[in-house]
Amino acid sequence: MWIAVALTAIVSVVVLWVAPRLQPTTGTLVVVAAGRTATTLPSSTLMLRQGDGSWVTVGSVAGSVPAAPDQTQLIASALPVGVYDHVRLGDDTYAVTVDITPGRVAPLLLGIDGGRLVAGAVYAGNDDVNLGLGELSGKFVAMPAFTLVDQAGGPFSLKAIAGKDVVIAAFHTTCHETCPLYTALYLQLAKRVPATVQLVEVTTDPATDTPAVLSQYAKGVGASWTFATGTAAQVASFWKPFGVDLATGDTHTSTLALVDRHGYIRLVYRGVPKVGSDIPPSLVTLLSAQGLAQLASGGDGWGAPDVLQALTTIVGADQSPPTGGGKAPAFTLTSTVGANMSLADFAGKPLVINFWATYCPPCKAEMPLLKTAVPRAGARLLLINEGESSAVASGFLAQIGVDQPSLLDPNLSVGRQYGLSALPMTIFIKPDGTIDRRQIGQLGDRVLEAELSILVTQ
Known part of the structure; x- marks a missing residue:
């Protein structure tokens, strides 16, 4: 009998040893195509680029392509298992992440127009394929082709932004009302947007705003993003889909638009952004009396938190931080009362970390609720201000009646560690130091109560 048991054990070990090696080393890529209108794809070679830079040939593709939402x-x-980072169809190459996993099917949608890839219209994964079919079928408006130049005199076109989510604002350097406020908004966004998002300000006064003028303006305000200009005809053509006319001085249509990584216009803001006190002196000095009044009034009520939240929605769940799981990153920060505090100081107890800023209306709305509900549930509350001074943060807390100090994250490094993409963001941490859940956006009392109930019983 012991021989049978031993043989069984040996067989089990062999099976366990062999099983991983029997896992398939390939996955299946299914490539479909659709167009904005029915079209034809001539015979073309389709290739994917591996992480090491080498290319793998998928095969030759051709045929009739229906108008979306139909597909062929x-x-x-x-294909070999792995993560591929570019697609090439004929002479067209675009960045996209294609994840081939063992024994699974990975869908890839190619948007075709005139026998070629539509700029940016490459969609990988089920969610993005469904999104792509909606975009190609006209659910969203496509950004027309354009030809401009940036502040360095280099080309700036639709192809340059393909594969990126883009925030575009209308401005010109001789505007002294809303334009400096838009630049202040961009300074706030630049600290918080992920690397996949590109910020662009496009002039409405190309006669004045040459590349050299834009370059000088960018250096003067400490801007790291793209400024663009062109001929009068080129700039007028660029702004036409947004209903923005060429203008000089302080008369132009204040506009900010979000364009997704596939080249579709997803959201347009009009009017004056709310930038709060987070505006550098170099921009304040550019404001006219009317501009100062707009700054003081809070503009039209939308600002960086709204844009960041919209970007979170547009970027999609595949690029958002996970809702929970993993060890909470360690940190040590200084508080508004000058004391150093670290995550380790809160070990062994349920903890709620709230990332906030004074210019964020949802932060202001939810903070009194957090201040009362979290301790009442038996958890500890830790506030972390993003990017502002001690005086600004403590003054704000006093104004809204919150008598708790806040930690200061001046360079946003801790926020980035925790996957911050929009404010407010609340992190629920278990007593063992692992993240139970991330919440981006304002918490309501019922949601907070439910999350706290789960947190304190673990």
Whole structure:
């Protein structure tokens, strides 16, 4: 009997040893195509680029391509397991992440127009394929092709922003009302947007705003993003889909638009942004009396938190931080009363960390609720201000009646560690130091009560 048991054990070990090696080393890529209108794709070679820079040939594809939301399958091919970062169809190459996993099917949608890839219209994964079919079918308005130049005199076109989510604002350097406020808004966004987001300010006064003028303006305000200009005809054509005319002085349509990584216009803001006190002196001095009044009034009520929240929605769940799981990153920061505090100081107890800023209306709305509900539930509350001074943060807390100090994250490093993409963000941490959940956006009392109930019973 012991021989049978031993043989069984040996067989089990062999099976366990062999099983991982029997896992398939390939996955299946299914490539489909759709167009904005029905079209034809001539015979073209489809390739994917691996992480090491080498290219893998998927195969030759061709045929009739229907108008979305209809689609046609071009090819199904077994590919080596791995993450691929570019797609090439004929002479067109675009960045996209294609994850081939063992024994699974990975869909890839190609948007085709005139026998070629539509700029940016490459969608990988089920969620993005469904999004792509909606975009190609006209659910969203496509950004027309354009030709401009940036502040360095280099080309700036639709192809330059393909694969990126883009925030575009209308401005010109001789505007002394809303334009400096838009630049202040961009300074706030630049600290918080992920690397996949590109910030661009496009002039409405190309006669004045040459590349040299834009370059000088960017240096003067400490801007690291793209400024663009062109001929009068080029700039007028660029702004036409947004209803913005060429203008000089202080008369122009104040506009900010969000364009997704596939080249579709997803959201347009009009009017004056709310930038609060987070505006450098170099921009304040550019404001006219009317501009100062707009700054003091809070503009039209929308600002960086609203844009960041919209970007979070547009970027999608695949690029958002996970809702929970993993060890909470360690940190040590200084508080508004000058004391140093670290995450380790809160070990062993349920903890709620709230990332906030004074210019964020949802932060102001939810903070009194957090201040009362969190301790009442038996957890500890830790406030972390993002990017502002001790005086600004403590003055704000006193104004809204919160008598608790806040930690200061002046360079946003801790926020980035925790996956901050919009404010407010609340992190629920278990007593063992692992993250139970992330909440981006304002918490309501019922949601907070439910999250706290789960947190304190673990």
